Amino acid sequence: MIYAMSDLHGQYDQYRRMLEKIDFSDEDELYILGDSVDRGPQPAELLLDMSMRTNVFPIMGNHDMTAAMILKKLCVEITEENYDRQLDGDFIKALSMWQIDGGQTTLDGFKKLSPDDRSWLIDYLDEFIPYETLTVGGRKFILVHGGIPYEKRHIPLADQIAYELVLDRPDYTKRYYKDAYLVTGHTPTSLIKGGHDGRIYRAMGHIAIDCGAGFGGVLGCIRLDDMAEFYVE
Numbered sequence: 001m002i003y004a005m006s007d008l009h010g011q012y013d014q015y016r017r018m019l020e021k022i023d024f025s026d027e028d029e030l031y032i033l034g035d036s037v038d039r040g041p042q043p044a045e046l047l048l049d050m051s052m053r054t055n056v057f058p059i060m061g062n063h064d065m066t067a068a069m070i071l072k073k074l075c076v077e078i079t080e081e082n083y084d085r086q087l088d089g090d091f092i093k094a095l096s097m098w099q100i101d102g103g104q105t106t107l108d109g110f111k112k113l114s115p116d117d118r119s120w121l122i123d124y125l126d127e128f129i130p131y132e133t134l135t136v137g138g139r140k141f142i143l144v145h146g147g148i149p150y151e152k153r154h155i156p157l158a159d160q161i162a163y164e165l166v167l168d169r170p171d172y173t174k175r176y177y178k179d180a181y182l183v184t185g186h187t188p189t190s191l192i193k194g195g196h197d198g199r200i201y202r203a204m205g206h207i208a209i210d211c212g213a214g215f216g217g218v219l220g221c222i223r224l225d226d227m228a229e230f231y232v233e
Contacts, residue, residue, distance in 0.1 A: 002136050004143060005221040006033035006185025007061070009214030010040025010105055012049070018221050018232045026055060031132060033185040034061020034145030034166065038102035039214045043067075044109030048117065051124040060128035061145040061185065062166050066098050067106050068125035074107075075118060102214075130162040133180075136224040140180040141207075147184050150174055175205045185210040188217075200229050 003022060008015050024030065036050065036058065037043040050056045058064070073091060099107065110118060132143045142148075142157070147170035152160060169187050172195075176182050188210050190197040198218040201208040211220035211231070221230040 001027075002029045002031070002134065002224045003221055004031045004033060004141075004183055004209060004224060005219065006145070007035045007188075007210040007212075007214050008032065008040070008046060008219065009035055009038055009063070009102065010043035010046055010109075011213045011219060012040070012042035012046040014213055014219040014232045015046055015049070018219055018230065021230055021232060022221060022223070028055060030056045031059060031134075031143055032056065033059045033143055033183065033209065034128075035063040035185060035210075035214065036061070037067045037106045038063040038098075039105060041105060042109065043106045044113060044117075044121065047121050047124060051120065057132065058124075058128045059132060059143060059145055060130050060162070060166055063102065064125060064128055065166055066094070066101075067103060068122065068128075070095055070098055070103070071106075071110055071118075071125070072122055075122065130165045131157050131160075133157065134224065137226065139224070140177075141183050141224055142177070142180050143183045145184070146186045148176065148182065150176065153177065170206060170208075172201070172204065172206050172208065177205055181205055181207050183207045183209065183222075188212045188215070189220075190217075199231070202227075 036046055134141045144165045146166050147168040149168050150171050153176045172192050189195040189201040189208050192201050195201040198211050200220045200222055209220050209222055211218040213219040219232045
């Protein structure tokens with residue numbers, strides 16, 4: 001079976017309970033549509049668990065992208081020769097903004113790791129991909145964290161700007177593709193007009209699966225084989 005969930009935001013306990021609920025096995029596949037880190041209490045533990053599973057496939061979210069950039073810089077040894085490049089004003093500003101936006105929990109967890117585990121997680125974050133396409137049960141799915149600009153929906157995914165796929169918010173009132181579902185995270189379903197607070201939103205060829213786990217809400221998961229939905233409070 002093939003599953004998708006999104007915006008776990010360090011909610012390691014909910015993630016593990018969801019795996020138990022869907023009876024996730026080595027024969028199954030799970031796509032996580034970004035923002036695995038920040039805000040929640042255990043982003044480092046969550047990433048380590050994901051990285052050890054060959055059948056869990058991470059897609060890049062905006063929080064993952066920011067964390068990867070900052071953690072990579074923080075792991076560089078600061079010397080008299082490079083301190084002005086590594087710790088310039090732009091980086092200090094980005095670090096401060098990231099911490100305010102939930103990055104402090106990721107930074108705290110990262111500090112507790114061994115040097116080998118830190119290196120492992122930075123390499124793992126670099127493996128996150130900007131999108132995935134799947135055909136399951138005769139249905140085609142396009143999986144991204146943020147979305148695809150409506151005016152660019154006919155541009156091949158390989159030619160899209162990765163930053164936009166991570167940060168865009170779809171127009172859920174418009175159907176993007178006649179022959180494919182657009183599966184997204186990033187935008188909590190409670191913010192979609194006509195959506196469902198704490199439940200997966202499905203309409204007009206959209207499947208929005210961020211149910212608010214990053215804000216203390218529900219973690220949602222969808223099985224693409226038969227469109228069954230699962231929830232963990």
